[in-house]
Amino acid sequence: MAEPQNRSGADTKGAADWLRFLATWARDPKKMGAVASSSRAYCAMMVRHASIGVDGPILELGPGLGVVTRALLEAGVDPARITSIEYDPTFAETLKTRFPRVNVVWGDGFDLDATLKDGGETRFAAILFAIPILQMKQAERQALFSSYVRRLRPGGNITQLSYAPTAPVKAVPGLFEPSSSPLVWANIPPARVWIYTPTGPAAGH
Template sequence: MSLSDTLAFLRAWLRDPRSIGAVAPSGPALTRLMTAHIGQLDGPVIELGPGTGVFTRALLEGGLPIDRLALIEADPHFADALARRYPQARVLSMDAAQLGQTHPLFGEERACAIISGLPLLSMPTEKVIAILQGAFDQQLHADGVFYQFTYGPRCPLSDSTLQQLDLVAVRVGSALLNLPPASVYRFSRRPQARFVA
């Protein structure tokens, strides 16, 4: 992580702490945990809230072709920097809650995974539901998965939200060496919901 990326992250946090959710970019342990399973999947990937691109770099280093990656970033400063750094990637400066109103980012081929760096715990429940519903209804294929990290002690989605969205959550693991320590969850459709998606 370069000093300029760290400073950019800190400036973004100072502008709007609730939209960033941390005072430093994700560390190597969390980055590995968030991106470890992507290479085993077949299809394009969407990253929500890439910020300075910590997970982006790991995805590309793991072999994901850059033209199979879409970056959704609400902060215009981060979005501009990502577009300059990764001109072959699809960089959209937009709120992730708009995913349901956006055409599928990869056309007929839906994404196999979404990697989220969004601070779901600091967002209103309605916005969280809009993000997840848009992701699963409009952007992911039937077996698509959604990876989310959290600094909280429990799953960032409540049982009622999971039930409402017909999703199941699996805790992938913890990155205790991250600052602060974090856990990663994988969300997917309930088996019976896959047949109607």
């Protein structure tokens, strides 16, 4: 009897999360970017392509209610390595409750210096990005991701959840170039993970 009860509890939790996500999207669609959180298969694909094997801290931007966070933990990442920056205060509080060993920060993932208060010194093994940016101009996106690349450790990369059919952020010569995962059909809508790999001098930092 225990197994069906556990499944029911997970289903109830998932339904509650979906309703909370939908309500937040209804208040501010541009901030959320999607009407439902990403599927576990999609988040697992993101983690598979993220450079989590590089030593050092991992930065998660836009964790929502923690689907990617859970995928990181299921992949064996030590929660003490993860810093998750969430803009929505209620989501941030939920994340702190669900993942007490993860460093959850309520703040702006677009301004890491102000949010992390580290003077720009922290270098990350991987950055996992799930904040909508299609409303931004391409030059602004490139500038943003250039700033993230400068915070990567050697061998690190940026992975992005986005429903865009082409790379949301175009290459910056000598700094990074995009590629993509296979299409994940088990997601609404089907989508790819975009991977941004440092190039040229930036690859060695």
